Amino acid sequence: xxxxxxxxxxxxxxxxxxxxxxxxxxxCSQASQPENQAIAxxxxxxxxxxxxxxxxxLLPTIRAAGQDPEENAGSSKYEVYCATAHSFAExxxxxxxxxxxxxxxxxxxxxxxxxxxxxxxxxxxxxxxMYLTHRLYNAAYCVVSLARADDLLRAAGQHYPGxxxxxxxxxxxxxYIAQGGIPQTRFADFYYGFHSIYGSPVxxxxxxxxxxxxxxxxxxxxxxxxxxxxxxxxxxxxEFSGTALFLGGHMVGTLSSLETAWxxxxxxxxxxxxxxCDGVNISLSxxxxxxxxxxxxxxxxxxxxxxxxxxxxxxxxxxxxSLIEADIASLIAKCQSLGADPFLFSxxxxxxxxxxxxxxxxxxxxRFPSAQIDIHVEVQTLTD
Amino acid sequence: xxxxxxxxxxxxxxxxxxxxxxxxxxxxxxxxxxSVFLKSSGTAAWIEAGLGALLVLPATVLFYFSIRMRDGIPxxxxxxxICILFFPFFTFDASAWIYTLSECSSYTTFTDTDVxxxxxxxFLCALLIVSRGAYACGGLARGTLFTAGILLSLALLCxxxxxxxxxxxxxxxxxxxxxxxxxxxxxxxxxxxxxxxxLFAQTDPAGVARKVQAGFLRGLLWAAxxxxxxxxxxxxxxxxxxxxxxxxxxxxxRLLTGGGRGTSVHFPSLIGWYLLLLLTSVFSLFCASCCxxxxxxxxxxxxxxxxxxIFCIPWTPLRMFWRKGEDWMVFLSLxxxxxxxxxxxxxxxxxxxxxxxxxxx
Numbered sequence: 001x002x003x004x005x006x007x008x009x010x011x012x013x014x015x016x017x018x019x020x021x022x023x024x025x026x027x028c029s030q031a032s033q034p035e036n037q038a039i040a041x042x043x044x045x046x047x048x049x050x051x052x053x054x055x056x057x058l059l060p061t062i063r064a065a066g067q068d069p070e071e072n073a074g075s076s077k078y079e080v081y082c083a084t085a086h087s088f089a090e091x092x093x094x095x096x097x098x099x100x101x102x103x104x105x106x107x108x109x110x111x112x113x114x115x116x117x118x119x120x121x122x123x124x125x126x127x128x129x130m131y132l133t134h135r136l137y138n139a140a141y142c143v144v145s146l147a148r149a150d151d152l153l154r155a156a157g158q159h160y161p162g163x164x165x166x167x168x169x170x171x172x173x174x175x176y177i178a179q180g181g182i183p184q185t186r187f188a189d190f191y192y193g194f195h196s197i198y199g200s201p202v203x204x205x206x207x208x209x210x211x212x213x214x215x216x217x218x219x220x221x222x223x224x225x226x227x228x229x230x231x232x233x234x235x236x237x238x239e240f241s242g243t244a245l246f247l248g249g250h251m252v253g254t255l256s257s258l259e260t261a262w263x264x265x266x267x268x269x270x271x272x273x274x275x276x277c278d279g280v281n282i283s284l285s286x287x288x289x290x291x292x293x294x295x296x297x298x299x300x301x302x303x304x305x306x307x308x309x310x311x312x313x314x315x316x317x318x319x320x321x322s323l324i325e326a327d328i329a330s331l332i333a334k335c336q337s338l339g340a341d342p343f344l345f346s347x348x349x350x351x352x353x354x355x356x357x358x359x360x361x362x363x364x365x366x367r368f369p370s371a372q373i374d375i376h377v378e379v380q381t382l383t384d
Numbered sequence: 385x386x387x388x389x390x391x392x393x394x395x396x397x398x399x400x401x402x403x404x405x406x407x408x409x410x411x412x413x414x415x416x417x418x419s420v421f422l423k424s425s426g427t428a429a430w431i432e433a434g435l436g437a438l439l440v441l442p443a444t445v446l447f448y449f450s451i452r453m454r455d456g457i458p459x460x461x462x463x464x465x466i467c468i469l470f471f472p473f474f475t476f477d478a479s480a481w482i483y484t485l486s487e488c489s490s491y492t493t494f495t496d497t498d499v500x501x502x503x504x505x506x507f508l509c510a511l512l513i514v515s516r517g518a519y520a521c522g523g524l525a526r527g528t529l530f531t532a533g534i535l536l537s538l539a540l541l542c543x544x545x546x547x548x549x550x551x552x553x554x555x556x557x558x559x560x561x562x563x564x565x566x567x568x569x570x571x572x573x574x575x576x577x578x579x580x581x582x583l584f585a586q587t588d589p590a591g592v593a594r595k596v597q598a599g600f601l602r603g604l605l606w607a608a609x610x611x612x613x614x615x616x617x618x619x620x621x622x623x624x625x626x627x628x629x630x631x632x633x634x635x636x637x638r639l640l641t642g643g644g645r646g647t648s649v650h651f652p653s654l655i656g657w658y659l660l661l662l663l664t665s666v667f668s669l670f671c672a673s674c675c676x677x678x679x680x681x682x683x684x685x686x687x688x689x690x691x692x693x694i695f696c697i698p699w700t701p702l703r704m705f706w707r708k709g710e711d712w713m714v715f716l717s718l719x720x721x722x723x724x725x726x727x728x729x730x731x732x733x734x735x736x737x738x739x740x741x742x743x744x745x
Contacts, residue, residue: 351553356426359554 038101041078041166042156043140044112044149045130047120048084055091056082056150057103058157060165078157078165080150088129105133108140109169110156111187112149112206115244115251124194124249131191138188141173144244144251146207146228155208155237173204173240180261180271181241183342194249197360198346202263205242205254226256247340255342259331266290266305266328266343273309277320282313284324284379294349296362301371303345308378317379324377336369400599401522402584407603408525409667410437410577412660414611416484417573417714418566419618428557428566430615435563436570437608439718444578446725448600450732451585463586466724467675470579473717474675475692477576478668479699480710482507485661503700507693510662514669515689518584521670528659535656540617547620572714575721577604580671582728587674669693 042058058080083094096103111130117123130136145152157165176182182204193201207228227239243255243263255263261273265286273284291306305328311320335342346364353359418433486503513520557563581600669692676688683691702709 347550347553351550353554355428355554355556355559357559 036101037104038099039104039107041108041169042080042110042112042153043105043108043136044080044082044114044145044153045088045117045126046114046149047117050084052084052086053088053091053117053126054082054084054150055088055095056080056153057095057105058153058165059099080154080157082150088126089133092133105136107166108137108187109166110141110143110153110173112143112145112152113203114145114147114149117149118144118203118244118246118251121250123246123251127191127194131187136187138191139186141169141204142185142187142190143204143206143240146205146226151208152206152238158237176204176240178271180264180269180273181257182260183243183264183267184269193246197356198350199344200340200342201246202342203244203246203251204240205244206238206240209237209239226254243342245335245338245340245342247338252340253334253338255331255334258327259334262328262331263342265307266292266332266345268344275320275324277313277315277323280313280315282311282315282320284309284311287378287380292345292348294345294352296349296352298372301349301364301367302374303371304374304376306376306378308380311379311381314381317381321377321379324379325375328375328377329373332373336371339365339369341365341368398518398522399584401525402518403581403599403603404529405521405525405663405667405670406577406580407607408529408660409580409664410574410604410607411610411614412664413573413577414570414607415614417570418611418615426557426562427552427554427619428563429619430552430612431557432563432566432570433611433615434608435567436574437604437611439567439571440574440577440604443575443722443725444601444604446729447578447582450725450728451582451600453729453732453736463678466728467583467679469720469724470583471672471675471679471692471695473576473713473720474580474668474672475695476699476702476713477717478510478665478672478692479696481661481665481668482510482696483700485658485665506662506665507696510665510669511689511693513666514673514693515686517685518670521666524663524666528663532656532659535652536614539653539656540614543621547617549620551621552616552619568718569711569714572716572718574604574607575718576668576671577607578725579721580667580674582725583671583674583678586678669696672696 038057038059040057040059042056044054044056044058046054046056048054058078061077061079081095081099083091083098085091085094092103113123117126131138143149143152156169173182177184183202185201185203190201190203193199205227207226209228209232225241227241241257241260243260244251245253245255258273258275261271264271265273268289270286270289273286275282275284287308287310293304293306295302295304307324307328309324311317332343341364346368349362349364350359353362414433414436418429418436483503485506513524558566578600581603669689672692672695673685673689676683676692677685680688702713
């Protein structure tokens with residue numbers, strides 16, 4: 001009897017093992033293998049002329065030897081495949097049907113919206129649809145393009161010499177973030193921003209350079225130039241610089257590269273800021289994160305900021321202090337006039353409330369535009 | 385090969401391993417239910433988990449005292465009926481956890497493989513472990529504690545610079561009412577913890593040492609502490625959006641892709657989370673098998689394991705298509721477990737008094 005039980009047990013284990021091996025093998029068809037999938041690196045969404053949406057995906061294409069004499073055999077090129085439909089989901093369905101390989105959105109590096117679309121009232125609904133799309137990589141960088149989004153994607157696919165595009169996009173974004181010129185916004189953050197009761201979302205602002213802009217920026221204000229209008233030439237056509245501001249589910253304004261650097265600082269980041277004072281280029285290193293005190297009991301609400309920097313370079317500290325104060329004040333005033341709080345002041349204010357219903361009753365959004373701002377800046381040189 | 389007879393110290397080791405299995409399963413339940421199933425957690429998920437553990441405490445204490453008062457004497461009246469009452473909850477629970485594991489696999493695989501094909505291997509894997517008995521389950525628990533503990537700690541430590549304590553504010557999240565509702569749900573999923581330990585103790589009443597009894601209560605405390613700590617750290621990593629609570633929650637998609645986390649932390653998180661989910665399903669399946677063993681003592685442990693696994697399958701459609709039904713089952717399990725714990729405690733109290741009276745006579 002015991003021997004029988006033992007034999008049955010072994011047979012059972014044998015069958016169980018066979019099943020364990022067989023079932024996972026069921027998914028390994030030729031079309032399902034990673035190298036046989038159309039793995040998208042970028043995704044663009046535009047408003048179509050017909051009123052629908054044009055969705056594009058940036059895909060690497062492997063060229064065979066002799067097909068393109070300028071390229072080495074087996075080297076990659078990138079192409080944008082577009083589909084137009086009434087909704088995002090339908091456009092993706094068309095793309096899936098038209099591409100010979102299975103479309104895979106799990107490796108996206110960048111998601112681009114056109115400014116025209118971002119300013120549309122349906123933007124929030126679109127972002128929600130996209131977020132809930134199965135296996136759409138939500139940590140891709142989120143960009144608003146000045147002109148057409150698929151053009152930006154196409155331009156991005158052309159000029160990253162000597163680098164694999166999937167890593168080059170991430171590297172370039174990290175570079176811009178380190179310079180403070182763009183916000184650190186992933187698609188997930190963007191989506192959360194639309195639903196958050198603490199603030200409004202922001203996105204990276206980008207454009208395709210047409211090489212026609214030669215007008216100089218005002219002295220000391222090079223950081224105020226917007227992408228697409230930078231007076232420069234060179235191989236790379238893409239320019240990522242500045243911030244797109246959103247409120248109420250759609251885009252309401254933009255910030256320049258320098259304003260974005262200040263915005264990042266006020267959000268609590270501590271990257272060095274390239275600055276100009278008295279015609280001298282200097283670098284401002286935040287001594288610590290900005291200190292924000294918010295008096296929600298006061299009417300109007302009072303926001304006090306204490307910023308301290310260490311400056312490397314020679315310039316008048318008094319002039320520099322007043323310049324920084326003026327820059328920050330004008331930036332906050334600009335955002336107050338738009339009604340958008342990209343500085344996350346609201347999150348700090350929310351911590352003064354016991355629970356979310358109490359915070360919601362306070363109605364921060366209506367109080368922020370009239371809030372009184374006190375700014376105190378301290379600057380010291382490295383030798384101090 | 386002849387097996388050596390089981391010594392008392394072997395039995396104690398087995399009990400300790402099983403208590404560890406229950407503790408880890410309880411912690412995973414608290415974390416998961418405070419963050420995935422709830423729509424109202426907001427910033428207070430960690431409070432809900434802690435409060436949920438507190439709500440299970442009375443049932444745990446009653447089970448503990450009933451085991452202690454029996455002092456090695458098996459509960460004569462209870463097993464068959466109680467085990468039959470517990471059985472559907474454990475089989476449902478096992479099915480739900482294996483399905484969760486398969487859902488996570490579905491997200492992370494490249495292919496569009498049907499969830500059922502991912503469900504079956506995980507299911508068979510859990511069945512294999514359970515069919516090998518308490519030692520195998522306990523071994524899995526020890527291995528998981530070490531492996532998943534290190535991997536998940538590493539993943540969290542890698543992200544420590546991205547943590548924002550301010551994201552835990554407002555401290556009470558959705559408010560007192562929301563916290564209470566959430567903690568009842570947490571308690572519902574964690575309620576099977578004391579029930580599982582009590583069931584296992586009934587299969588081997590003589591092997592229940594005092595040390596193990598103490599571990600019974602300590603296990604709940606450790607589970608609650610681990611869950612609260614994890615939710616606190618995780619809460620600092622994800623922004624709080626009460627209007628869209630499902631994306632605020634701890635789910636696989638968020639863990640792997642949301643919020644700009646470095647891909648370096650994905651892999652350790654993935655392995656750690658898979659191990660924990662597998663262990664949780666093993667716990668439920670093993671307890672379901674214990675139920676059958678107690679209800680039908682003539683049947684072998686392996687037979688009971690296979691039958692339990694078969695009974696898990698009909699629950700899968702409920703988990704797949706009727707989410708509300710799952711909520712009801714969880715709530716019902718809290719009620720049933722609490723009621724049974726009180727009943728068993730009263731029975732034990734009566735038995736103890738009778739024993740005293742008999743001794744005095």
